[in-house]
Amino acid sequence: MRDAIRLLDEEPLLTPEVIALVSWAAAHYLSPLGPALKAALPPGIDVASPLGARLTDAGRALLDQMELPGQEESVRRALRKASSGARLSRKQIEPLAQRGLVEMVRDEPRARLRTPEVEIAEAVPGSTPPLRAPRQAEVLAWLLARGGPVPVEELLAAFPKARAQLRALAARRLVKLGKVAAGPLRVEDAPWGSQRHDPNPAQAAALAEIVEAIDGGGFAPFLLHGVTGSGKTWVYLEAIAHARSKGLGALALVPEIALTPQLAGRFRARFGDDVAVLHSGLSERERLAEWRRVREGRAGIVVGARSAVWAPVLRLGIGVVDEEHEPSYKQEERLRYHARDLLLVRAQKAGAVAVLGSATPSLETLWRAQQGKLPTLSLPDRVDARPLPALTVLRRTAAAELFTPPLAEALRETLARGEQAILFLNRRGYTRTLLCERCGSAAGCPNCSAALVLHRAARERLRCHLCGHEEPPRRACAACGWEKLAGVSGGTERVEEELRALLPAARVARLDRDAAGAPGQAAAILARFARRELDLLVGTQMVAKGHDFPGVTLVGVLDADGPLHLPDFRAAERCVQLLTQVAGRAGRGLLPGRVLVQAFRPQAVSLDYAAFSRDEMQRRAALRFPPFARLAAVRVQGNSEPRVRAAAERLAALARRLLARGERADVLGPAPAPIARVRGKHRYQLLLRAEDHGPLLRLGRRLLEEHQDRGVEVAVDVDPVAML
Numbered sequence: 001m002r003d004a005i006r007l008l009d010e011e012p013l014l015t016p017e018v019i020a021l022v023s024w025a026a027a028h029y030l031s032p033l034g035p036a037l038k039a040a041l042p043p044g045i046d047v048a049s050p051l052g053a054r055l056t057d058a059g060r061a062l063l064d065q066m067e068l069p070g071q072e073e074s075v076r077r078a079l080r081k082a083s084s085g086a087r088l089s090r091k092q093i094e095p096l097a098q099r100g101l102v103e104m105v106r107d108e109p110r111a112r113l114r115t116p117e118v119e120i121a122e123a124v125p126g127s128t129p130p131l132r133a134p135r136q137a138e139v140l141a142w143l144l145a146r147g148g149p150v151p152v153e154e155l156l157a158a159f160p161k162a163r164a165q166l167r168a169l170a171a172r173r174l175v176k177l178g179k180v181a182a183g184p185l186r187v188e189d190a191p192w193g194s195q196r197h198d199p200n201p202a203q204a205a206a207l208a209e210i211v212e213a214i215d216g217g218g219f220a221p222f223l224l225h226g227v228t229g230s231g232k233t234w235v236y237l238e239a240i241a242h243a244r245s246k247g248l249g250a251l252a253l254v255p256e257i258a259l260t261p262q263l264a265g266r267f268r269a270r271f272g273d274d275v276a277v278l279h280s281g282l283s284e285r286e287r288l289a290e291w292r293r294v295r296e297g298r299a300g301i302v303v304g305a306r307s308a309v310w311a312p313v314l315r316l317g318i319g320v321v322d323e324e325h326e327p328s329y330k331q332e333e334r335l336r337y338h339a340r341d342l343l344l345v346r347a348q349k350a351g352a353v354a355v356l357g358s359a360t361p362s363l364e365t366l367w368r369a370q371q372g373k374l375p376t377l378s379l380p381d382r383v384d385a386r387p388l389p390a391l392t393v394l395r396r397t398a399a400a401e402l403f404t405p406p407l408a409e410a411l412r413e414t415l416a417r418g419e420q421a422i423l424f425l426n427r428r429g430y431t432r433t434l435l436c437e438r439c440g441s442a443a444g445c446p447n448c449s450a451a452l453v454l455h456r457a458a459r460e461r462l463r464c465h466l467c468g469h470e471e472p473p474r475r476a477c478a479a480c481g482w483e484k485l486a487g488v489s490g491g492t493e494r495v496e497e498e499l500r501a502l503l504p505a506a507r508v509a510r511l512d513r514d515a516a517g518a519p520g521q522a523a524a525i526l527a528r529f530a531r532r533e534l535d536l537l538v539g540t541q542m543v544a545k546g547h548d549f550p551g552v553t554l555v556g557v558l559d560a561d562g563p564l565h566l567p568d569f570r571a572a573e574r575c576v577q578l579l580t581q582v583a584g585r586a587g588r589g590l591l592p593g594r595v596l597v598q599a600f601r602p603q604a605v606s607l608d609y610a611a612f613s614r615d616e617m618q619r620r621a622a623l624r625f626p627p628f629a630r631l632a633a634v635r636v637q638g639n640s641e642p643r644v645r646a647a648a649e650r651l652a653a654l655a656r657r658l659l660a661r662g663e664r665a666d667v668l669g670p671a672p673a674p675i676a677r678v679r680g681k682h683r684y685q686l687l688l689r690a691e692d693h694g695p696l697l698r699l700g701r702r703l704l705e706e707h708q709d710r711g712v713e714v715a716v717d718v719d720p721v722a723m724l
Contacts (some may be wrong), residue, residue: 017316021040021349039335055102062076063076063079119179121149122148206224218351223358223374224377227379227388228580230380237267240267252267253305273298278307291312306330309337321339324356327570330721344356360609393602410596411536411554415505415536421535422538422555423538424539424558424582426540427489429493431490441477453465453491461473508536508537509537529549553586554595569723624689632716633716634655634686634715636670636686639680645684672684
């Protein structure tokens with residue numbers, strides 16, 4: 001225990017409400033308090049500051065003595081350095097402080113909210129694009145069309161690697177560059193403004209219940225269960241407007257960064273600068289500026305992804321979790337929290353309303369609703385009262401066949417009518433696996449139990465999607481030396497390439513983690529699609545969730561049953577949820593939509609979520625898996641496979657001994673993880689299962705306390721979502 005040296009901030013960075021949430025999360029997710037606090041702090045806050053030493057009267061007296069014993073000369077030298085202001089290490093300072101010769105101080109603490117700046121670019125009015133520099137001309141034309149200053153990061157999202165062209169335009173005095181204090185983030189406005197409309201009876205009834213709960217002033221959770229296109233966002237906006245009219249704050253979470261600009265655009269169209277945007281895709285300066293506006297009360301509404309659950313919203317009155325079933329709400333490293341569950345806890349502690357919205361609620365949420373713990377507000381029909389798009393399942397007969405003939409013909413017809421289409425394939429890259437034609441071995445990652453994926457978009461490379469390893473394409477099998485490797489299972493890059501060959505006149509773009517790597521790039525692609533500057537959008541699950549594009553009349557799912565093969569008890573649930581989401585992107589405008597789904601096993605494909613959930617609930621009950629039990633995954637990893645296996649077996653044996661003393665729980669395993677090696681580390685896991693969290697937390701805490709092998713890492717994931 002050490003005394004506090006100096007107060008770093010006049011006002012606490014975190015509100016009491018957020019500190020209470022952090023304490024709960026640290027206890028529930030078996031995390032030390034430090035990492036939990038760090039998760040809640042904004043980026044750019046550095047509480048570390050140099051450790052200094054100030055001489056005491058005793059130190060000055062010793063320094064002034066004419067003669068000292070030989071062993072004290074090192075002390076005199078240290079005191080002389082301290083008196084001159086030179087920096088001393090902690091190892092040098094602490095012995096002096098123990099003798100009362102110096103006082104330890106923190107010099108110039110840096111835990112201050114500085115005013116961040118944003119680089120901007122503005123086209124000089126009347127500028128003429130240079131004829132002999134087409135790239136510069138393209139950038140200048142874009143700036144002229146935008147009008148006024150534009151953040152350079154936004155420009156680079158639309159034109160990656162265009163900084164050289166920007167500097168050249170500035171040198172020609174066609175563009176002005178500068179910096180301004182970071183303020184409210186700009187969001188593309190026109191494509192997805194907030195259209196006000198009269199509610200249908202179901203929307204009005206749902207809103208009335210939420211408003212009554214807000215006025216009641218106590219904790220009130222709701223499930224807003226509405227089909228795609230049923231107007232859930234309208235209910236969110238109106239409920240938040242009511243909370244703001246009473247001086248209460250609001251928090252709205254979305255599962256993907258790609259969705260944030262669209263939802264934020266709708267919120268900004270309604271509430272203006274009262275909206276702050278928080279997610280990890282922003283630069284550190286932007287996130288800090290937005291966090292500062294919230295903390296100081298200059299923004300009362302926060303829209304963001306998972307980490308926004310920690311936002312210091314003042315007087316929280318309502319929290320919304322859109323697409324509450326999404327697994328991306330779960331943080332998989334360090335503090336392994338679930339943002340949906342944390343928002344419920346936060347609303348309960350604040351006496352606020354919590355609204356969980358989804359067309360396909362997670363089975364855990366459905367079970368809470370069925371048990372009466374979560375009142376359900378139903379939106380059974382689309383706002384436009386039109387039926388859901390027609391679904392046709394097409395049998396896919398060959399892995400190399402990306403487009404069946406009916407899908408290819410449907411794409412041609414859609415483009416001929418001037419309409420738009422979305423193609424969904426949840427695999428990025430060009431070729432997912434390279435197999436040896438002689439021995440059948442896959443080109444594997446040297447660090448992970450995973451095949452390397454061939455990427456061609458930027459430069460031809462084999463990449464591991466787990467550890468980031470890259471290497472040139474292999475010309476021969478590493479196992480047998482055979483020089484013929486066959487590509488198996490195409491990804492989004494190959495889909496984009498074949499679409500351009502199939503439909504040369506089509507304007508095609510790809511939206512996946514590779515295409516939207518830079519901040520703002522996903523928003524730029526979606527904005528172009530919304531403005532009808534693109535005809536076809538190909539992508540992973542980033543194209544499936546929450547988007548509202550009236551021009552889309554066709555959605556194609558290229559491999560519907562692929563996700564069913566994952567070794568995860570939630571695989572079927574996620575497959576149906578994802579298919580339902582992507583199907584809901586069709587027919588959102590005046591024209592009817594249709595959905596073409598390709599599958600090797602058409603009988604396995606269904607969009608009837610009600611029937612699926614009934615059957616899946618029975619299966620989960622028989623297996624005693626969530627929602628009928630609680631789980632905690634004990635994950636063990638290290639460089640030595642025998643050592644990791646031995647540690648996992650010791651922990652499992654300890655857990656079983658503890659259970660023998662009366663704890664009501666099960667221990668399953670240990671076994672190698674489905675992905676047995678990641679980043680060079682071997683992985684084992686065991687599952688703890690119980691009726692409630694109490695036994696799991698006690699067991700998990702004991703296992704962490706008893707683990708002694710420093711060469712093996714152990715983590716306990718309470719309520720795990722990813723089982724791989």
